Amino acid sequence: MNAVILAISTDSIFSHKMFMEISPSGRKINFPMLSDRTHEVSKSYGVLDEAGGYAYRATFIIDPEGNIQAFSVNPQPVGRNIDEILRILAGLQYTEKTGMGAPSGWVPGNPGIPTGWEYVGKY
Incomplete structure (x- = not known):
């Protein structure tokens, strides 16, 4: 999807390495896994539980200009929904290409x- x-x-890079070697789901990963052991990135994005580490x-x-277009934060016991993430990305790309919005669903x-504003409440 570009x-x-x-x-x-x-987690450490060693933890990532083990996960990618041992876990069946880890072996499917084909994108970089980065370690934020200093917590600098997670603090910057406001997603660090400092007490829990x-x-x-x-x-x-x-977006390519560095602006956050969408974000979601899940509680620890709840995984992400990749289908929704892909839908949001597709909707943003659709809007950029057509100027039309991607409504709920x-x-x-x-x-x-x-x-x-002139269309609010009409759809």
């Missing part, structure tokens, strides 16, 4: 809706 994926966690499960979609292939 996007760069980075996995960043407070770990980062919440968070997803950030950042929108999926690629569906029509968009006009954006702007």
